[in-house]
Amino acid sequence: MPTWSLSSDFSLIHNPSSVWSFGSKPAGHHVTGMFSLFTHLDPEPNDYSEIIAWFGSDTIWYTHGLGVYYNTKPMNIILKEPNTNIITFTANGVAMHPGDDGRFSVVRFTAPKDGNYVLDTTFTHIHNCALYSGVYIVYNNLTLWEIGLAGPGDSKSFKTTDSITVRANEPIDFIVGVGLDNISNCDMTLARVDIHLLENQIxxxxxxxxxxxxxxxxxxxxxxxxxxxxxxxxxxxxxxxxxxx
Missing domain, CATH: 1.20.5 (Single alpha-helices involved in coiled-coils or other helix-helix interfaces)
Structure with a gap:
């Protein structure tokens, strides 16, 4: 059974890479908004270069926040920010952070072939100062799942009870937004995404x-x-x- 894992497949060179691409959608348009690719990969500039992130052309570390982050080490890394807040990046984990202007952080999976796909996803707050954020899964302009996270360590999971029929080159978007408080502070969110293709179903x-x-x-x-x-x-x-x- 073909399987894709966001953390295992994370590319340090290309975006998009294989079935995955990293980018953003405009504030207020997480479903139908235009997807914009992030353009550059930067390591944390101070003492945590093992943490890297894909950003858009208008973002670097500790500016707008909008990005997709990755711990390159097979161990947990506790990153202390300049303002003394801390983020616990899990071993080889992928995290997402929305922008301070309300833009959504998006990880996109593009189906490589027609088939029935099973989604297994968990979003978890990893900022010690976390308040609210919103997480979404969108396919074909249809919201498959939408839920809020509240407080440090809050975690929610989504797994398809059956499967989703997806055609080749159709996208499934995994999204993190600002949530109920409408601010992006402390919204760093771990995203575990595993996708399986059921063979011979179509x-x-x-x-x-x-x-x-x-x-x-x-x-x-x-x-x-x-x-x-x-x-x-x-x-x-x-x-x-x-x-x-």
């Missing part, structure tokens, strides 16, 4: 339909053979009698 109905069609033809042929044999036997039986009139 083709199965076609195959089943073809088998049913063939079996129908065979069954009809058998019935016709029985009918004509029965009819032939009756005609042969009637031929043995002399009709007297």
């Amino acid at each position: 083709e199965s109905p076609v195959i089943a339909g073809s088998i049913g069609f063939v079996l129908g033809i065979i069954f009809t042929t058998i019935l016709l053979c029985i009918y004509y044999r029965y009819r032939g036997n009756r005609q042969n039986g009637n031929a043995g009698y002399e009709v007297i009139g």
Whole structure:
């Protein structure tokens, strides 16, 4: 079963890379807003260069906040910000932060082929000063999931109970926004996203339909053979009698 993991697949070189791309959507338009790619990757400039982030052209570390962040180390890193707040980046974890102007941080998955996909996602506040943020999953201009996080360590998960039929090159967006308080301070949010493609799900109905069609033809042929044999036997039986009139 093909599987994609946001943390395992994170690219330190290209955006987009494989099925993943990192960017933003404008304030107030997390569903239908135009997706804009982040343009550059920067390490934390002080004492935590193991933490890197994709930013847009108007953002660097400790300015607008809007970005997708990654811990390159296989261990937790506790980052102390210039204002003394701390962020706990989990080992090889991906985090998202909205912009101070209300723009949404977006991780986009683009389906590589037609199929039925299973989503397994968890969003978790990792800022010690966290208040409110909003998280969303959007597919084809349809909100699959929308929920708020409130307070340090708050965590919410979404997993499809069945699967979602997605066509090749269609996007699924995983989004973090400012939430109920409408401010971006302390909104750093860990995003664990795992996606599985169920094999042979799209083709199965076609195959089943073809088998049913063939079996129908065979069954009809058998019935016709029985009918004509029965009819032939009756005609042969009637031929043995002399009709007297």
